[in-house]
Amino acid sequence: MGTQQAVHDPPPPSARVQRKRGKRIQEILNAAAELFGERGYDAVSLEHVAERLDVTKGSLYYYFSSKDELGTAAIETLGDEWTARLERLLGQTPGTPGARLRALIHEHVGIAVHDHPAALRLFLVPREWPAEQRERIKGLRRRHDTLFRTLVEEGIASGEFTVTSIDTVLQCMHAAMSQAPIWCAELPAAARKKAVAEVADTLMALVRSAP
Amino acid sequence: MGTQQAVHDPPPPSARVQRKRGKRIQEILNAAAELFGERGYDAVSLEHVAERLDVTKGSLYYYFSSKDELGTAAIETLGDEWTARLERLLGQTPGTPGARLRALIHEHVGIAVHDHPAALRLFLVPREWPAEQRERIKGLRRRHDTLFRTLVEEGIASGEFTVTSIDTVLQCMHAAMSQAPIWCAELPAAARKKAVAEVADTLMALVRSAP
Amino acid sequence: MGTQQAVHDPPPPSARVQRKRGKRIQEILNAAAELFGERGYDAVSLEHVAERLDVTKGSLYYYFSSKDELGTAAIETLGDEWTARLERLLGQTPGTPGARLRALIHEHVGIAVHDHPAALRLFLVPREWPAEQRERIKGLRRRHDTLFRTLVEEGIASGEFTVTSIDTVLQCMHAAMSQAPIWCAELPAAARKKAVAEVADTLMALVRSAP
Amino acid sequence: MGTQQAVHDPPPPSARVQRKRGKRIQEILNAAAELFGERGYDAVSLEHVAERLDVTKGSLYYYFSSKDELGTAAIETLGDEWTARLERLLGQTPGTPGARLRALIHEHVGIAVHDHPAALRLFLVPREWPAEQRERIKGLRRRHDTLFRTLVEEGIASGEFTVTSIDTVLQCMHAAMSQAPIWCAELPAAARKKAVAEVADTLMALVRSAP
DNA sequence: GATGAATGAGATTTCATTCAT
DNA sequence: AATGAATGAAATCTCATTCAT
Numbered sequence A, B, C, D: 001m002g003t004q005q006a007v008h009d010p011p012p013p014s015a016r017v018q019r020k021r022g023k024r025i026q027e028i029l030n031a032a033a034e035l036f037g038e039r040g041y042d043a044v045s046l047e048h049v050a051e052r053l054d055v056t057k058g059s060l061y062y063y064f065s066s067k068d069e070l071g072t073a074a075i076e077t078l079g080d081e082w083t084a085r086l087e088r089l090l091g092q093t094p095g096t097p098g099a100r101l102r103a104l105i106h107e108h109v110g111i112a113v114h115d116h117p118a119a120l121r122l123f124l125v126p127r128e129w130p131a132e133q134r135e136r137i138k139g140l141r142r143r144h145d146t147l148f149r150t151l152v153e154e155g156i157a158s159g160e161f162t163v164t165s166i167d168t169v170l171q172c173m174h175a176a177m178s179q180a181p182i183w184c185a186e187l188p189a190a191a192r193k194k195a196v197a198e199v200a201d202t203l204m205a206l207v208r209s210a211p
Numbered sequence E: 001g002a003t004g005a006a007t008g009a010g011a012t013t014t015c016a017t018t019c020a021t
Numbered sequence F: 001a002a003t004g005a006a007t008g009a010a011a012t013c014t015c016a017t018t019c020a021t
Helices: A025-037 A048-051 A067-092 A096-116 A118-123 A131-157 A166-184 A189-207 B023-039 B048-051 B057-062 B065-090 B098-116 B118-124 B132-159 B167-185 B189-207 C021-037 C046-053 C067-092 C097-115 C121-123 C131-157 C168-182 C189-207 D023-039 D045-055 D068-091 D097-115 D118-125 D130-158 D166-184 D189-207
Strands: none
Touching: A025 A048, A025 A067, A025 A096, A025 A118, A025 B098, A048 A067, A048 B098, A048 C021, A067 A096, A067 A118, A067 A131, A067 D130, A096 A131, A096 A189, A118 A166, A118 D118, A131 A166, A166 B118, A166 B189, A189 B167, A189 B189, B023 B048, B023 B057, B023 B118, B048 C067, B057 B098, B065 B098, B065 B118, B065 B132, B098 B167, B118 B167, B132 B167, B132 B189, B167 D189, C021 C046, C021 C067, C021 C097, C021 C121, C021 D023, C046 C067, C067 C097, C067 C121, C067 C131, C097 C131, C121 C168, C168 C189, C168 D166, C168 D189, C189 D166, C189 D189, D023 D045, D023 D068, D023 D118, D045 D068, D068 D097, D068 D130, D097 D130, D097 D166, D097 D189, D118 D166, D130 D166, D166 D189
16 A cells, blocks of 8 residues: 655645645645545545544645645646656656657556556546636646657657547547556556556557558 | 244345336436436435436335445446447447457447446446445446457457457557547537547557557 | 215224234234334334235235324234233133232243243333324233232232232233343243243242231 | 555544543433433434434534444443442442342332433344444443342342342342333322332342242 | 335435634 | 534435325
């Protein structure tokens, strides 16, 4: 369990929001993201979150003005951290678009499977959330996607990739990467590493189709 | 004492038998599946369901002994119908494994996008459901998967497909097909038909990889 | 319009013994008495009763106009049968008041323990029952008590018994006899017969006190 | 990950710990015991309890995680207090086992009649309560009984009492004492004191039988 | 005589939220 | 910063009762 070896970067790389800088907040956010991911947003009560942190329900309201706020912030934090890791990886990975894309997919699935199983649930945002919150979350997805899209476009431009519909390819890729942790959860822990690599290899086929 | 003929073992006379599959039940199941798919299982109250059917919520308990039961039954019905349609299609589609697989994917995505948008939600079964219900739902998935797996295996045997890990390919395929309705929901209705075809084409790449 | 159907008097449930009519009614009454005794009046739903009889809830309303009616009738039946057995016994048992009283107690406790465990629950009549029903049930108790009271009075008159307060003695006796099945339920079946005899012996002390 | 120090074994974070025995809890327990005793456990809704305390029913769940929990706790409190009073009395009452037993019975019946009419109802524990709760309640009974049993044994040892079956005697005694408040409830208030004394005198016969 | 269907009132339970301290 | 207490709305579920067939 609780394996993610927390990226202890100094302050969040993105001075994204006015997020108060306590480490307490980070603890709450982590616990919340974990729980929401595990059981789904609706199924997790604030008491669950509080209990895991060993504080009382009410005290969460000191940091967040509502459950939705907490939910949004948790997803945002997760997304930020996630994107940051992907960006860092890209910075360290030279080579052709193909090589870099494969590495990116591999890292993404790895994060999902090892550190955020069931994050998929998190992105199934409740319909009734206010538009502003929904937008914030979609923004995350976009930044995320851009990383992949850029590489795919480079590969197409260089003739390395052949793709009919870039949007479709990206959507399929994302879907598969998001679900991966769910089916991998049923694999013995030892087999997961290999599964992650297989997913990366398999998904590369999406950009190398020969018509 | 006197006359009662049967030994009623457990004091709590709960076990509600599978009721007849009358027309009414089907109506309830349909309404429920629709709503659960639209907004997620947790977000739909029995009152919502009852309202859509124009009955009182209590009366749902005549047919189902709990919300979970209703949920499971709704998924099951959906899955059965879905599989039946896929099987029917396969029966009518001759040709190579490749041609038939493409048709199968196309049909599957088509059903998802046009008839059961957001069915994905339905299959994200609440963790806390009793094991028996979870098993029932996994069974559905298995039957479903078998259709695809058989074709893929045929294609491999005939040399038409090249696949590294058949399990991984099937999982990725399924993930993409399940999510399709979610992103298609944002497309203008006119564009969806084309999107479905594109998904089918794109996913075929997963079995035609040339190393 | 009014007078015509006066002739039709569907068996008015008011009349004390419309009961011999139909062995079906007896079956219902037996099942109900048993269940009410086992788990308490409130905890037994009409569905429980119906289920044990393998009919539907609604059909009970053909025989009884309400749950309370059924409850009252069940108690009444039980009480009548019980009293009848006691009277029969007395008719067959000659001897001194002491011998006869002991036999009576023995029989009463025996019925309770062997045939109607937990009948005690039945006599804890819900407070909110209409006065008329409560009266009917008190009437039962009185008939019952009279059997004991008569014998005790005879014993006092003959000098065989010494009793300070006859009312108190009868109440204590009754209390102990009613509870007996509850504690005997925890005894191994083989030991119950002996326990019944011991209760009878013990309770005789209540009328044989020497000041 | 960060801070959660404990391995929270079962996902459902239900286990509500025994809360502090503040004054408020006592108020709730008293109100509940009173109501349950008056009308029977099943017939008392949490709203009744809340109403009497002038709070909302939801707030009871801050203290107790279910109605059963509240029920058990109420009985337990009642039983504890009751036993304590009996023990205190014994501490203050010198004399032969006979004198002390009579005082004990008198006190017990007095408490029942004057302070907890219908406590009997409380001890008719619903069958469907979880075994653990049933055990807790049986434990109470045992502590209670021990007080009486010890005295009876002393009396036998000293030759003051003659008893065939000590278990049976204790059970009968207990039954009579428990029911006393029910029949006394119908007496005019003025007569109750005398009735209590009579019960005590009458029950003493159970240990003084001369064969 | 009996059933299947439905209702409506009320019960238990959950939970986001507020607030005084 | 945090807690304990409480609230109120809504959700799940139960059940006696009715009624057309």
